Amino acid sequence: MGVKFLDLYKQYLVLQQEINEALQNIITSSAFIGGEEVKKFEESFASFISKDMYALGVANGTDALEIALEALHLPQNSEVLIPANTFAATAEAVVRNGLRIVFVDCGADYTLDIDDIESKINHNTAAIIAVHLYGQPAAMDKIMGIAQEHSLKVIEDCAQAHGAEFEGKRVGGFGDIATFSFYPGKNLGAYGDAGAIVSSNKMLIEQCKQIAHHGGLKKYEHHIIGRNSRLDAMQAAILNVKLPYLQQWNKRRNEVAKMYYKGFKDSALILPALKKQCLSVWHLFVIRCKKRDLLRDFLAQHGIETGLHYPFALPQCPAYYDKIYVRYTHTPHALAWQDELLSLPMGEHLSDEEVQEVIQKVCAWKG
Numbered sequence: 001m002g003v004k005f006l007d008l009y010k011q012y013l014v015l016q017q018e019i020n021e022a023l024q025n026i027i028t029s030s031a032f033i034g035g036e037e038v039k040k041f042e043e044s045f046a047s048f049i050s051k052d053m054y055a056l057g058v059a060n061g062t063d064a065l066e067i068a069l070e071a072l073h074l075p076q077n078s079e080v081l082i083p084a085n086t087f088a089a090t091a092e093a094v095v096r097n098g099l100r101i102v103f104v105d106c107g108a109d110y111t112l113d114i115d116d117i118e119s120k121i122n123h124n125t126a127a128i129i130a131v132h133l134y135g136q137p138a139a140m141d142k143i144m145g146i147a148q149e150h151s152l153k154v155i156e157d158c159a160q161a162h163g164a165e166f167e168g169k170r171v172g173g174f175g176d177i178a179t180f181s182f183y184p185g186k187n188l189g190a191y192g193d194a195g196a197i198v199s200s201n202k203m204l205i206e207q208c209k210q211i212a213h214h215g216g217l218k219k220y221e222h223h224i225i226g227r228n229s230r231l232d233a234m235q236a237a238i239l240n241v242k243l244p245y246l247q248q249w250n251k252r253r254n255e256v257a258k259m260y261y262k263g264f265k266d267s268a269l270i271l272p273a274l275k276k277q278c279l280s281v282w283h284l285f286v287i288r289c290k291k292r293d294l295l296r297d298f299l300a301q302h303g304i305e306t307g308l309h310y311p312f313a314l315p316q317c318p319a320y321y322d323k324i325y326v327r328y329t330h331t332p333h334a335l336a337w338q339d340e341l342l343s344l345p346m347g348e349h350l351s352d353e354e355v356q357e358v359i360q361k362v363c364a365w366k367g
C-alpha cells in the first residue's frame, strides 16, 4: 500500500478552489509585493499567537531568525545558547550576526535540557534560542526564569510549532521575539519560502521591518543599513487561505500521535517523552531505535517513507566543528541519539488505515 511522509498535493485538492481564487486575485490586481494580503496575514497570524502581538512577514524562517537577532543588538562576540539538535538555520543566524554559539544538549523530549542551559551560562552569555523542536514546546517557564535571573534575551524558534501550547498559551508569546517558517512542509506551509517574526514589542517589530525593508519603514527612506526580506503577496494569500485550517490539522496530528503511542506501547522503541504542561503540534513524530538504519530500510521496502531529523547533530557538522565562533561544550545526548532518531510519517494527510499500516510494519520488524 505504501505510506507517504508528507502529501501536499492531497491537501491542495481540499483547498483547490480557495487557493486558485486567491492567486487569481493577486495576478489580476498585480499587487505582488506588499498590499492587503500581506497586511491581513500579519494581523491574523499575530492574533492567532496571542492578543496584543505584532507580526512581520519575511522571506523565510532563516531570515526571520537572522533579522530578529539583529534587532536585539546583542554585544559582538557575546554567546547565544542554542540546541545541538536543531535545523542549521538556528545556528547560522547566530554566526551571521557576529555572535558565538554555545551548544546545549537536548532532554528526553528533544527540547533544551534545562540543567545543561544553567551549566553553560557565563558573563558572555547574551541570549537563548529556544527551539520548539518537532512541534513540542520547550520548558518556557524554566527558560524564562533563567533568562530573567541572568538578564538574557529569549528568541523562540517556532518553525516547527505553529499553534503549540505551553501551559495553555501558544508558543511565540513567551520570549522577547519569536520566529516562524512557512516552508511548504511545516504545519502551516506556503507554496515556496515564507516566514514571520512575532513579538508583543511593537518597537522591536518595527526595528525588524526597517532591517527587512532596506533600512526604512517608507520607500526610499534609509535610516539604517537594511536588506530585502519580504513575505510576497502570493505566499501571503496562500497562508490566508490555510491559517483557518491549522487547528484542525494540528488536531489530526495529535490523533495520529495518540495512535502511535497506543500501537507502540509494547514495542522496544523509545517514544518521545511528553511534558504535561505542553500541547504538541507534532510537526514530526520521532522515535529512537538502536538499529535505526535497518528499521528504516525495512520500512522503505514496504513503501513506508521516513525521515531523519537530523542525520548529524550540529556540533559534528563541518561548519560548526572546531570553529572560533563555536564554544563547543559537550552534548552527549545529541551526539548519541543522532544515529537512533527516526521520523515516522506524520501529518493530517494520513488516514487511520495508513497509520495502522505503519504501526503494523514497525511491529513486524524483527530487529
Ligand SMILES: *Cc1c(COP(=O)(O)O)cnc(C)c1O
Binding pocket: 060, 061, 062, 063, 086, 087, 089, 090, 131, 157, 159, 160, 180, 181, 182, 183, 193, 194, 195
Ligand atoms: C525550517 C526551520 C527553520 C528555517 O526555516 P526556512 O523557512 O526553511 O528558512 C528554522 N528553524 C527550524 C527549527 C526549522 O525547522
